[in-house]
Amino acid sequence: MEKIKVGMLGIGNIGKGTYQALAMNQKKIADTTGLDIEIVKILNRHPERDRGIDIPKEKYTADIDDILNDPEISIVVELIGGIEPATTFMARALENGKSVVTANKAAIAANGRMLAQLAQEHHVLLRFEAAVAGGIPILTSLTTALLSNEFRSVHGILNGTTNYILTQMEENGKDYADILKDAQAKGFAEADPTADVEGIDAANKLSILISLVFGLGVGPDQIPTQGITHVGADDIAFAKDSGYKIKLLASAREENGEVCASVEPTLVPVSHPLANVRNEFNAVFITGNAVDNLMFYGRGAGPLPTGSAVMGDVIGVARKWEKDSAYDIVPQLRYDADLKFIGEGSNKYYVRMTAEDIPGVMGKITTILGAHGISIETALQRPGKNFGDAPSSAAPIVPLIFIFANVEKTIVSDALDDLLANHCVKSIETVMRVEE
Amino acid sequence: MEKIKVGMLGIGNIGKGTYQALAMNQKKIADTTGLDIEIVKILNRHPERDRGIDIPKEKYTADIDDILNDPEISIVVELIGGIEPATTFMARALENGKSVVTANKAAIAANGRMLAQLAQEHHVLLRFEAAVAGGIPILTSLTTALLSNEFRSVHGILNGTTNYILTQMEENGKDYADILKDAQAKGFAEADPTADVEGIDAANKLSILISLVFGLGVGPDQIPTQGITHVGADDIAFAKDSGYKIKLLASAREENGEVCASVEPTLVPVSHPLANVRNEFNAVFITGNAVDNLMFYGRGAGPLPTGSAVMGDVIGVARKWEKDSAYDIVPQLRYDADLKFIGEGSNKYYVRMTAEDIPGVMGKITTILGAHGISIETALQRPGKNFGDAPSSAAPIVPLIFIFANVEKTIVSDALDDLLANHCVKSIETVMRVEE
Numbered sequence: 001m002e003k004i005k006v007g008m009l010g011i012g013n014i015g016k017g018t019y020q021a022l023a024m025n026q027k028k029i030a031d032t033t034g035l036d037i038e039i040v041k042i043l044n045r046h047p048e049r050d051r052g053i054d055i056p057k058e059k060y061t062a063d064i065d066d067i068l069n070d071p072e073i074s075i076v077v078e079l080i081g082g083i084e085p086a087t088t089f090m091a092r093a094l095e096n097g098k099s100v101v102t103a104n105k106a107a108i109a110a111n112g113r114m115l116a117q118l119a120q121e122h123h124v125l126l127r128f129e130a131a132v133a134g135g136i137p138i139l140t141s142l143t144t145a146l147l148s149n150e151f152r153s154v155h156g157i158l159n160g161t162t163n164y165i166l167t168q169m170e171e172n173g174k175d176y177a178d179i180l181k182d183a184q185a186k187g188f189a190e191a192d193p194t195a196d197v198e199g200i201d202a203a204n205k206l207s208i209l210i211s212l213v214f215g216l217g218v219g220p221d222q223i224p225t226q227g228i229t230h231v232g233a234d235d236i237a238f239a240k241d242s243g244y245k246i247k248l249l250a251s252a253r254e255e256n257g258e259v260c261a262s263v264e265p266t267l268v269p270v271s272h273p274l275a276n277v278r279n280e281f282n283a284v285f286i287t288g289n290a291v292d293n294l295m296f297y298g299r300g301a302g303p304l305p306t307g308s309a310v311m312g313d314v315i316g317v318a319r320k321w322e323k324d325s326a327y328d329i330v331p332q333l334r335y336d337a338d339l340k341f342i343g344e345g346s347n348k349y350y351v352r353m354t355a356e357d358i359p360g361v362m363g364k365i366t367t368i369l370g371a372h373g374i375s376i377e378t379a380l381q382r383p384g385k386n387f388g389d390a391p392s393s394a395a396p397i398v399p400l401i402f403i404f405a406n407v408e409k410t411i412v413s414d415a416l417d418d419l420l421a422n423h424c425v426k427s428i429e430t431v432m433r434v435e436e
Numbered sequence: 437m438e439k440i441k442v443g444m445l446g447i448g449n450i451g452k453g454t455y456q457a458l459a460m461n462q463k464k465i466a467d468t469t470g471l472d473i474e475i476v477k478i479l480n481r482h483p484e485r486d487r488g489i490d491i492p493k494e495k496y497t498a499d500i501d502d503i504l505n506d507p508e509i510s511i512v513v514e515l516i517g518g519i520e521p522a523t524t525f526m527a528r529a530l531e532n533g534k535s536v537v538t539a540n541k542a543a544i545a546a547n548g549r550m551l552a553q554l555a556q557e558h559h560v561l562l563r564f565e566a567a568v569a570g571g572i573p574i575l576t577s578l579t580t581a582l583l584s585n586e587f588r589s590v591h592g593i594l595n596g597t598t599n600y601i602l603t604q605m606e607e608n609g610k611d612y613a614d615i616l617k618d619a620q621a622k623g624f625a626e627a628d629p630t631a632d633v634e635g636i637d638a639a640n641k642l643s644i645l646i647s648l649v650f651g652l653g654v655g656p657d658q659i660p661t662q663g664i665t666h667v668g669a670d671d672i673a674f675a676k677d678s679g680y681k682i683k684l685l686a687s688a689r690e691e692n693g694e695v696c697a698s699v700e701p702t703l704v705p706v707s708h709p710l711a712n713v714r715n716e717f718n719a720v721f722i723t724g725n726a727v728d729n730l731m732f733y734g735r736g737a738g739p740l741p742t743g744s745a746v747m748g749d750v751i752g753v754a755r756k757w758e759k760d761s762a763y764d765i766v767p768q769l770r771y772d773a774d775l776k777f778i779g780e781g782s783n784k785y786y787v788r789m790t791a792e793d794i795p796g797v798m799g800k801i802t803t804i805l806g807a808h809g810i811s812i813e814t815a816l817q818r819p820g821k822n823f824g825d826a827p828s829s830a831a832p833i834v835p836l837i838f839i840f841a842n843v844e845k846t847i848v849s850d851a852l853d854d855l856l857a858n859h860c861v862k863s864i865e866t867v868m869r870v871e872e
Contacts (some may be wrong), residue, residue, distance in 0.1 A: 020585050021726040028586050032651075032770065129581055135727035137573075137581030144580065145565055145573030148457050151466050186822030215468075273733055276712045290457040290744035291571035293735035297709055298727065308726035334468065393803030 001036045004318040007067035007098075009043040009089055010079040011060075012132070014103050016053050016312045017303025018079065018120050035318050037311075039077075050084065068092050068097065075317055077310060078102040087111045094126065101313040103130035103236065103306055109204040109220050127313035133158055133282045133311040134207045135305030137312065138300040142212045142286075149288030151213045153253035155435070158205040160280035160301045161196035162228050162248040163187045166265075167278045170236050170245060176229070188280050188301075198227035199248060199263040199276040206250040206263055213286065214259050215337030224344040224409065226264040226431075235352055235430050238380070238401055239267050245275040249435065253345070260345025262409075265277075267350050273297075277363060348377070348434035349404045349412050355425045356395040364424045365400070372415035375405035397426060403434055437472045440754040443503035445479040445525055445536075446515040447496075450539050450566070452489050453739025454515065454746045471754050473747075475513075477503050487769075504528050513746060514538040523547045530554040530562065537749040539566035539742055545640040545656050548647065549771060563749035568641045569594055569718045571741030572734040573748065578648045578722075585724030587649045589689035591871070594641040596634035596716035596737045597625045597682040598664050602701075603714045606672050606681060612665065624716050634663035635684060635699040642686040642699055649688065649722065650695050651773030660845065661759055661781040662700040662867075671788055672868050674816070674837050675703050681711040685871065689781070693774065696781025698845075701850060702869040703786050709733075784813070784870035785840045785848050791861045792831040800860045801836070808851035811841035839870055 004085050008015060019039060030036055040059065047060040053293075067073060068089070076093040078100060080086045086107045090100045095118060102108065108115070108128050119126040129139045133156065157163050161183060168179040180197070183189035195201045203220040210218045228248050239246050244267035252261035268275045273295045277283040282300025287293050299305035366376060380401040404412065414430065419425045444451060455475060456466075466472055466485040476495065503509060505523070512529040514536060522543045526536045531554060538544065544551070546562050555562040567574045569592065593599050597619060604615040616633070620627035631637045639656040646654045653671045664684050675682050680703035688697035704711045709731045713719040718736025723729050735741035791797050802812060816837040839847065848867065855861045 017726075024725055025584050025586055029584060032583060093542040125512075136730060137577040140581040141577060144752060145576040145745065145748035147468060147751050148465055148744055150461055271714075273712060276709060278707075288744065289460055290453075290740045290747070292735050292738070292741050294732070296575055296730070298730035302728070304726045305728050308584055308724065309581065311726070312581035315583050316580060327791050336467075351577065 001030060001034055001223065004035055004037045004074060005040045005072045005252035006037060006075045006077055006314060007041045007043070007070065007073040008039050008077045008079060009064070009067070009086070010081070011044045011051060011055070012079065012081070013077045013303045014306045014310070015042070016051060017307030018077065019053065019055060019307070021304055021307035021311045029315060033315060033319060037314060037318060039071065040073065041042065043067060064089060068096050068098070073098060075099050075101060076312055077314065078104055079310070080104070080165050081106070083107050084109050087115070088114055091118055094122050094124055096219070096296050097122055097124055099125040099127070099317045101127045101310055103128070103310055105131040105201070105204040105208060107342055109207040113217065125317045127317055128208070129313050130309035131305045132208050133284055133296070134298070134300040134302065135308045136282060136284065136296045136300065137295050137309070138284045139212060140312070141296070146288060146291060149290045151254070152287045152289065153251070154209050154213050154286045155274060156202070156206065156209065156250045156284040157247055157277050157282050158202040158250045158284070158300060159196055159199075159248060160282055160299075161193060163277065163282070163352065164188045164280045165197070166228060166231065166246055166248065169231070169233065170240065173233070175233070176182050176231070194361060199225040200204070202248060202250045202263045206252060206261060209250075209284070210259065210261060211334055214254055214339055216259055216339050217335035218259070218341050218343060222341065224262040224264070225409075228265050230430050231265050231432070232352070232429060234399060235370065235432070236253060238352070243270050244268060244434070245270055246432065247274060247277070248432070249274070251435070254339060254397060255378060257340060258342045259339050260342050262344045262433065264433050266435050269436050272435070344409045346406045346408050348406055348436065350430070350432045350434050351402045351404065351412070351416065352429040353396050353419070353425045354402050354427045354429065355400055357398040358395045361424065362400070364422070368418050368422060368424060372411055372418065374407055374415055376402055377401040377405050400425070437466060437470055438754075440471055440473045440510060441476045442473060442510045442511045442513055442750060443477045443479070443509040444475050444513045444515060445500070445503065445522070446517070447478050447480045447487060448515065448517070449739045450742045450746070451478070451515045452487060453743030454491065454513065455491060455743070457740055457743035457747045465751060469751060469755060471751065473481065473750060473754060476509065477506065479503055500525060504532050504534070509534060511535050511750055513750065514540055515746070516540070517542070519543050519546050523551070526551055527554055530558050530560055533558055533560055535561040535563070535753045537563045537746055537747055537753060539564070539567060541567040541637070541640040541644060545643040548644065548809045549653065560766065563753055564644070565749050566742045566745035568644050569720055569732070570736040570738065571744045572718060572720065572732045572736065572814060573745070574720045574732050575648060576748070577732070582727060584725060587690070588725065589687070590645050590649045590720065590722045591647065591710060592638070592642065592686045592720040593683055593710060593713050593718050594638040594719055594720070594736060595632055595635075595684060596735075597629060597720070599713065600624045600716045601633070602664060602667065602682055602684065605667070605669070606676065609669070611669070612667070623756070633665055635661040637686060638699045640684045642688060642697060645686075645720070646688050646695065646697060647770055648782050650690055650775055651770035652695055652775050653771035654695070654697060654777050657814060658696040658777065658787070660700070664701050666836045667701050667868075668788070668815045668867050670835060671868070674788070679706050680704060680870070681706055682712070683710060683759045683867070685710070687871070690775060693776060694781070695775050696778050698780045698869065699867050704871050708871070730838075780845045781843050782842045784842055784872065785845070786866070786868045786870050787838045787840065787848070787852065788865040789836050789855070789861045790833050790863045790865065791836055793834040794831045797860065798836070800858070801855060804854050804858065804860060805840075805851050808847055808854065809821045810843050810847065810851055812838055813841050814839040836861070
């Protein structure tokens with residue numbers, strides 16, 4: 001039986017999950033692949049800390065060179081997270097002739113191109129299935145069984161924290177803040193939830209998907225990104241009444257050589273399979289010109305599901321599937337397609353605003369929208385807060401909801417600025433994409 | 437660029453879809469893999485027939501030996517379907533040192549073990565992603581990215597025809613016969629729908645999945661199989677009222693070293709992702725000990741989606757990923773696990789029956805069920821057809837619906853026979869598994 005020695009960088013939640021996934025399934029892996037895989041060294045700056053997992057102390061080292069310079073280690077698994085020092089460690093491992101497996105979306109989104117080139121130069125492999133949608137084998141599928149497709153679009157629920165929050169808001173009618181606290185208590189949200197709730201995590205993952213699906217290099221900072229903090233109970237209620245659910249959708253699509261992409265709260269029709277992805281689950285929905293629509297659904301985070309993906313990559317590297325092929329040595333990341341990135345593109349938009357309930361206000365608003373070339377598909381005026389029994393002399397404030405026909409986001413932004421500048425509206429509460 | 441010459445057996449719908457999937461995406465495949473794949477010969481017994489596709493006539497041959505003896509052809513794609521002569525042709529191709537790609541579930545379910553052994557002996561590959569769930573990359577995922585899991589269960593909607601019929605019955609309230617005609621007109625059902633509606637097609641696919649998921653050889657004839665022809669409007673209505681949808685589910689699960697499996701109409705809770713798989717779509721839901729729950733959703737049939745999977749396998753073979761590894765040469769089929777197949781196992785069951793509405797009938801029925809050790813979870817008596825204003829002197833006939841707690845199917849069958857023998861009930865209308 002072939003012995004494969006692995007060095008692991010980091011022993012946080014994902015590190016522990018990876019160690020456990022291997023420990024649980026070592027016999028199965030050996031039986032089906034003939035590989036005897038062992039994690040022989042683990043970079044751990046605090047070996048004295050109790051991590052609640054049974055790992056022999058002698059595997060721990062605080063010195064990265066113990067791993068990078070060990071000639072017996074052929075695969076380095078990077079699970080530190082964050083861009084640095086993870087990128088430097090991975091680069092050094094590749095330069096030392098070791099294949100690298102990582103779950104690090106931020107480092108791959110930022111430095112994937114450089115790392116893939118290093119892997120190619122040194123005839124080793126770079127794998128990162130766990131970086132996008134956790135345990136879901138989407139990257140493997142895109143780069144093997146689905147290779148005989150040109151893809152038209154990819155839509156993903158790529159962040160479990162925000163999907164949990166939106167699901168709970170919809171199903172239990174609770175407020176964003178309460179649910180965030182609950183998610184933090186359950187371990188579905190970090191103490192600092194910024195990267196999740198502002199869409200940054202999803203944008204990193206979408207950047208990687210765009211490279212795999214379209215062969216285009218689009219950094220996460222180039223992707224128009226909006227989080228869920230402005231999604232209100234009124235939006236959820238309107239969406240429900242109108243046959244939609246609100247999802248933080250990471251989307252990219254190609255049309256006539258142009259690729260557009262965004263991460264933002266999006267109204268998804270209830271009949272769409274993505275609408276039924278609840279709580280902390282993730283899903284990726286892709287459309288290819290041969291395979292048509294496909295959806296992959298599963299756990300996008302968590303120690304064991306992520307560990308499953310990491311170990312799948314380790315086995316893949318160890319089986320040396322790709323050593324024969326120049327393409328596989330620069331594995332899946334491509335940046336050379338003859339396509340143009342055009343930002344967010346044209347979409348339907350949902351806008352919720354408030355205005356004073358004075359005669360002619362709707363006419364003024366629609367006139368200004370029309371002047372910007374915006375066609376209105378749906379307009380809904382709800383009763384105002386002090387409507388009917390208003391004690392004050394001020395005009396009541398009414399919520400207004402619109403759905404705009406296909407239009408560019410910049411036009412929407414300009415028109416909304418214009419409405420505010422002309423005091424036609426009191427506030428713009430939410431702007432969301434609508435997916436059909 | 438490496439030239440890969442492919443011989444194709446058969447030019448029916450799947451053959452045409454495969455040819456088209458390659459034609460549409462030849463440039464993309466070349467750009468991403470460096471492979472120039474060409475289908476150079478096609479076995480076609482009726483070359484004079486117009487097939488509505490632009491294929492140069494000189495590619496056609498009516499002589500199988502033209503393909504099997506061509507030293508330039510390295511991959512044979514078998515798309516004839518049926519067990520013979522497909523199996524013989526595949527065996528001869530493997531013996532001649534050619535790798536084989538097939539979409540043929542019946543031949544793989546019947547003869548996969550023999551064909552895999554031939555592939556191993558001759559150091560070539562056998563691939564059949566398209567044989568299970570069409571375009572969905574479930575086999576590739578199970579045998580690559582998900583290898584670091586022991587699986588607990590697999591549940592699939594593996595037949596598009598029956599899922600289309602059940603969806604239409606539920607959503608449009610139409611009768612089975614009307615919808616079958618409609619499905620035949622739309623090309624979702626064959627002129628002779630027996631293999632689909634009786635569950636035979638799904639049982640072939642489940643047999644292949646059981647080998648991949650559990651490493652166990654269970655022939656389709658060993659899998660307890662029941663079709664959808666007995667599912668009535670009353671069943672659909674009861675299921676809907678009770679929070680279930682009825683799906684033809686192909687299921688296998690492992691517990692304490694025992695594997696049970698069946699193909700049968702099953703009540704699935706509406707909140708389960710499989711319940712939302714509508715019309716002709718397929719889905720496979722698997723649970724692994726590391727990755728937890730995953731679902732793959734997509735088109736399980738159709739020329740282009742199936743062609744996508746076939747071409748994915750051709751690319752996989754052409755890239756020679758697996759040539760280095762003894763395991764990959766016997767690709768994925770395993771029959772050596774230390775597990776025991778026990779048939780259908782214990783499940784919850786839904787039973788719809790009719791009885792004469794005479795005093796004490798419910799008591800008699802439940803007494804007999806109790807004597808067989810069956811616990812009743814739900815009992816529902818509906819008003820009879822001539823209840824209230826019955827003109828005839830006969831007692832009205834009432835429908836009775838039960839859900840039994842976990843019990844073996846043989847016990848259910850014995851108890852129902854007993855009820856009929858004792859004239860407690862007039863008819864047993866439907867027996868279905870209930871999934872929680």
